[in-house]
Amino acid sequence: MAGAEVVKNYIDGEWKDSSSGRRIEVDDPSNGKTIAVVAEAGQEEVDLAVAAANRVFRDRILIDMHPYDRGRMLFRVADALEARSDEIATINCVETGKALDLARGEVGTTIRYLRYYAGLADKVEGRSIPRGAEFVDYTVRSPFGVSAQIVPWNGPLELTARSLACAIATGNSVVVKSPELAPLSGVEFARACESAGVPAGAVNVLTGYGHTAGQALIQHPDVRHIVFTGSPATGRAVLKAASERIVPCIMELGGKSAAVVYADADLDAVVEAVRIGTYLNAGQNCNNLTRLIVERSIANELLDRVKACVEGLSVGPGLENFDITPMISQKQRQLVEGACQVALSEGARIVTGGAALSDRSGYFMAATVFSDVKRESNLFQKEVFGPVLAVTVFDDPASGIELANDTDQGLAAGVFTRDIDRALWCAERLWAGQVYVNGWYVGGVETPFGGVKQSGYGREKGQEALDGYVQTRNIGIRISPPSSGEVSGTQSRTAALDQGLSQPFTLSNLVQP
Ligand code: NAD
Numbered sequence: 001m002a003g004a005e006v007v008k009n010y011i012d013g014e015w016k017d018s019s020s021g022r023r024i025e026v027d028d029p030s031n032g033k034t035i036a037v038v039a040e041a042g043q044e045e046v047d048l049a050v051a052a053a054n055r056v057f058r059d060r061i062l063i064d065m066h067p068y069d070r071g072r073m074l075f076r077v078a079d080a081l082e083a084r085s086d087e088i089a090t091i092n093c094v095e096t097g098k099a100l101d102l103a104r105g106e107v108g109t110t111i112r113y114l115r116y117y118a119g120l121a122d123k124v125e126g127r128s129i130p131r132g133a134e135f136v137d138y139t140v141r142s143p144f145g146v147s148a149q150i151v152p153w154n155g156p157l158e159l160t161a162r163s164l165a166c167a168i169a170t171g172n173s174v175v176v177k178s179p180e181l182a183p184l185s186g187v188e189f190a191r192a193c194e195s196a197g198v199p200a201g202a203v204n205v206l207t208g209y210g211h212t213a214g215q216a217l218i219q220h221p222d223v224r225h226i227v228f229t230g231s232p233a234t235g236r237a238v239l240k241a242a243s244e245r246i247v248p249c250i251m252e253l254g255g256k257s258a259a260v261v262y263a264d265a266d267l268d269a270v271v272e273a274v275r276i277g278t279y280l281n282a283g284q285n286c287n288n289l290t291r292l293i294v295e296r297s298i299a300n301e302l303l304d305r306v307k308a309c310v311e312g313l314s315v316g317p318g319l320e321n322f323d324i325t326p327m328i329s330q331k332q333r334q335l336v337e338g339a340c341q342v343a344l345s346e347g348a349r350i351v352t353g354g355a356a357l358s359d360r361s362g363y364f365m366a367a368t369v370f371s372d373v374k375r376e377s378n379l380f381q382k383e384v385f386g387p388v389l390a391v392t393v394f395d396d397p398a399s400g401i402e403l404a405n406d407t408d409q410g411l412a413a414g415v416f417t418r419d420i421d422r423a424l425w426c427a428e429r430l431w432a433g434q435v436y437v438n439g440w441y442v443g444g445v446e447t448p449f450g451g452v453k454q455s456g457y458g459r460e461k462g463q464e465a466l467d468g469y470v471q472t473r474n475i476g477i478r479i480s481p482p483s484s485g486e487v488s489g490t491q492s493r494t495a496a497l498d499q500g501l502s503q504p505f506t507l508s509n510l511v512q513p
Helices: 043-058 067-083 085-096 100-123 158-169 184-195 210-219 232-244 267-283 296-311 330-345 397-405 420-429 463-469 490-498
Strands: 009-011 014-016 023-028 033-039 135-142 146-150 173-178 203-207 223-229 249-252 258-261 291-295 349-352 368-371 388-394 412-416 434-437 471-478
Touching: 009 043, 009 184, 023 085, 033 085, 033 184, 043 146, 043 173, 043 203, 043 210, 067 085, 067 100, 067 158, 067 184, 085 100, 085 184, 100 158, 100 463, 146 158, 146 210, 158 173, 158 184, 158 203, 158 223, 158 463, 173 184, 173 210, 184 203, 210 223, 210 232, 223 232, 232 249, 258 267, 258 397, 267 296, 267 388, 267 412, 291 296, 291 397, 296 349, 296 368, 296 388, 330 368, 330 388, 388 397, 397 420, 412 420, 420 434
Parallel strands: 146 173, 146 223, 173 203, 223 249, 258 291, 258 412, 291 388, 368 388, 412 434
Antiparallel strands: 009 014, 009 203, 023 033, 135 471, 349 368
8 A cells, every 4th residue: 555644553642653664554354455554563662652651650640530530531532432433433344344333333332331431430449447446457459550451353442442441440551452453443542542631651552463562562571460352372372471470461362152052942042143143243253152052852943044044144345234244364264264174074064154255355254054063073162263153962951051061161151941940050050251041142341251261361341340450459557556665455465466476566566577
């Protein structure tokens, strides 16, 4: 794209080119054409961004702000995004390839995250701990400092917002590493922060690659908190770097989410769950419905219905709101095609799809259904991150749950039945961070989200998310001290024991380590 304006990094309230002069080209996945050129952040930009964020923290710019005002600031960021929501949705749609309506939904969710945590900013409270007449004791829930936030490409705007809103609401400052395949949404987020008057350095957004800018960021000595949303493989690398400096992490990783379908289920609801759960955004959602575990007596009927639905899905560019939109990149599509080849070699049967739609110019992949998928196969066990559904049958009720739980992932799971007793029995036993009953994506901004097992730890969304952005500190105050000399009396001796002192409690030995 000769002559196109270079999109810059947002660092310390300014738009900065990269010192190396290197660039990243951003593609439209629906046709492979370059739509933007961004400045590639490297070590120097990481250093500048972390220094700015650290200055904001050390100068207590956000911490000393009234929490209500931090909330008002987030409300203003939401307003700034809302004022340009059509334009930003179009950018999000074109850089990710997703349907425009889905991109509009992403902008809406982004705004809701900001407003939700804005409203909670002044409700992050400590507690007072009774310790007898001589002490006042209370806890404060303090920010960590510089929070490094690594964002994937499948929801680049809303996944920026959900972590950043919590961090700012609680007084942390933030450096975001936007995804190299879809960096423009993060840049729009930075623009909204700028126009909302977020103090310079409190929010920094870098456009760079993971192995360079991302790696430099997670290794930076002044980073005190990491939120990583992405693949388990990269998550392990992030954890290794974090372990060097004992940096706390929130890990939002992949999934292999299953729906267990009992014979009494409403099959229309199941088919609709498959339509949205498996195929929206070309199957590139972490809590996608990837495995359908079906009671044998209804398996053939359900498979026929799913096949009819999937073969009826329209294919085309996200801007025109087709059902099956392109995958993010040629590489991602090749990974999905490879996973389909492996599934065939491991004995699964193709019901429909299974290959790239190479007659089109973009990175389109056919909506795919496999049946006869064995529990030990790769398709059953490993995340594919594409429009691929694996169907497996079961015979007795307990084995449905056992199959659903038989992977090392646990982001989401679902059950379909008209029997409330069975639904509750299953909901308790499905081992996943979110459980959906008779639908898919049955959760929202207000409901805690995150993984069990290798899908990660820590929670995003809901009030629980705030717990991951603060550390509890305790303040103990000794009150009404005697004017001088040795203290006597039962309460003072109790205090002495509490302090671990073998000697009687005197002012002279009141020295804390
Ligand atoms: P990825 O792990 O390849 O990349 C994620 C981010 O990490 C990108 O910004 C990338 O540049 C960065 N990165 C790569 N190497 C790095 C390194 N060494 N150090 C620091 N950062 C590095 O994942 P992806 O392909 O972008 O996203 C898809 C994955 O994300 C899937 O596994 C999906 O399930 C997961 N995901 C999880 C959630 C969730 O909330 N649990 C949400 C969305 C996506």
